Amino acid sequence: MSFYLFVILSVLTLCSAFAVVLAKNPMYSVLSLIVCFFTVAGHYVLLNAQFLAIVHIIVYAGAIMVLFLFVVMLLNLNSETEPHKDNMLKVAAVITGGLLFVVLIASIKATELGTFSLPQKSNLGYVEEVGKKLFTDYLLPFEISSVLFLSAMIGSVVLAKKEK
């Protein structure tokens, strides 16, 4: 059962990722990126990381993609205004990406993956466990990330403001 779920989710993830790259209209790119994020959240649920799945949907589908949609609509981008590279560069891009894939797969093949004995505990991804880690071992980075958000907020307001 979970094997078939994995296969279906993977196919959906890859197809929507390709649609992001290939779509003529930027709006369709944004919409297929949303599909891609939801399927990745499905993968997280399959891997028993429920907390991350919810956070992923809230942060990506709820915040980041709304921002993208908002900007695409604000700038009024559509397939007529969409710039395209010439075909030579497109072929070169695909070949470069394919070569990177081959190199990465070869290095995965060459690596000796330690055989994990499958863990008995299955509640590792619950809010309780992740929260404990976050507020004990990783407390300092957690608090510093709030400073990062504050600076990002101020920075984006200043950048997007109209110049006088």
Next chain:
Amino acid sequence: MNQTLEAVPQNWYLILSTLLFCIGVIGVLFRRNAIIILMCIELMLNSVNLLLVAFSAYAGNNDGQVFVFFIMVVAAAEVAVGLALLMSIYRNIASTDINVLNKLKW
């Protein structure tokens, strides 16, 4: 015990996230619209997140999930600043085409 870990070999997750990362790289090289390039960077970040979660689930250690949490924090901040930059660029040159932005090109 989790059924998925028994049914799906870990290598499959490795291959899936490698593929996703390469699609992101191809997208960055393939397109000229700066917004779509930002979206492809999000794709690459997502593939790394997926890999971290897979490793943390198979190793029975949830440090990786905390890392994913911090990657999401940085990604959110990055998108906010990046889109604000794009807005101010668009206001100046009325385009999001990266070939127009060649002042710093050698």
